[in-house]
Amino acid sequence: MKLARALLFGLIVAAGLAAKPGPALAAYPDRPIRWLIGFAPGGPVDIVARIMAQWLSDHLGQQVVVENRTGSGGNIAAAAAINSPPDGYTLLFVAPNNAISTSLYKKLPYDFIRDTVPVASIMQLTNMLVVSNDVPAKTVKEFIDYCKANPGKIAFASSGNGTSVHMAAELFKAMTKCDMLHVPYRGSAPAFPDIISNKVQLIFDNLPTALEQSRGGSVRALGVTSPQRWPTVPDVPAIAETVPGYESVGFYGISAPKGTPPEIVEILNKAVGEALKDPKLVARLTETGGIPRAMTPAEFGKLVVDETEKWRKVVEFAGVSVD
Secondary structure (H helix, E strand, C coil): CHHHHHHHHHHHHHHHHHHCCCHHHHCCCCCCEEEEECCCCCCHHHHHHHHHHHHHHHHHCCCEEEEECCCHHHHHHHHHHHCCCCCCCEEEEECHHHHHHHHHECCCCCCHHHHEEEEEEEEEEEEEEEEECCCCCCCHHHHHHHHHHCCCCEEEEECCCCCHHHHHHHHHHHHHCCCEEEEECCCCHHHHHHHHCCCCCEEEEEHHHHHHHHHCCCEEEEEECCCCCCCCCCCCCEHHHCCCCCCCEEEEEEEEECCCCHHHHHHHHHHHHHHCCCHHHHHHHHHCCCEECCCCHHHHHHHHHHHHHHHHHHHHHHCCCEC
């Protein structure tokens, strides 16, 4: 009887311990969280990341620190995040470049889907074609005509090889037969001074910075890359109205290194979900032109998989690759 009672007591204690999170998890987060983004300060990813990071810092009780790791179309930041300890203290800002790079780059040192875990979706967004005010075209049709009248003389900027900013332009080139030169930058923010001065003539930028620049009058907006007009800028035509079938719609979200505990993923997903219910936060994101969209980790993971396949087809159609 004594042995039986001792065994029963041991099982009860073990079960109780198993039901409780470990000290580190119970306190998560107990120190600042690094959020790696692959593009320069002042660009669309940076703007949205800092809006979200401030809200999360205020509500998680620890600073969420945005860290810009520029270069290689966001792949430097992705590699740094993937190679970090899977403890919830290093996160990655995820965007279409992560889905595009899988097929565009021939020698990536990682497999994005295999080596990360999805955490949360932030929002959907479109890109916008904006041109230098020195470009005479006022519509997409006029720009195509202008481009074909000046083959090889027009340059488009991008936020780096393999970004949606790059591939939206490559898809446009392939579908319209426009002959344009690609000039990659370490993010779209550094590109705008050259667009404004007409050193390069255009960019298919993510909506947040393209919208800010066009509203300020420093560049001219010609069209959005969504299949229909985007709800937050209904006065700007969809490029598809002139080029049927053209489409490039993006997403922003968060992933973490493979092996990050699911309990931590759930804490972060819940925090982002609460943020996207906050009217003030939603208003700020909407001002950037995006549409906030919360998802479970599984739903966001499926979105990344689907986007990876979608962009693989675009890469093949456009016939581009990066060594």
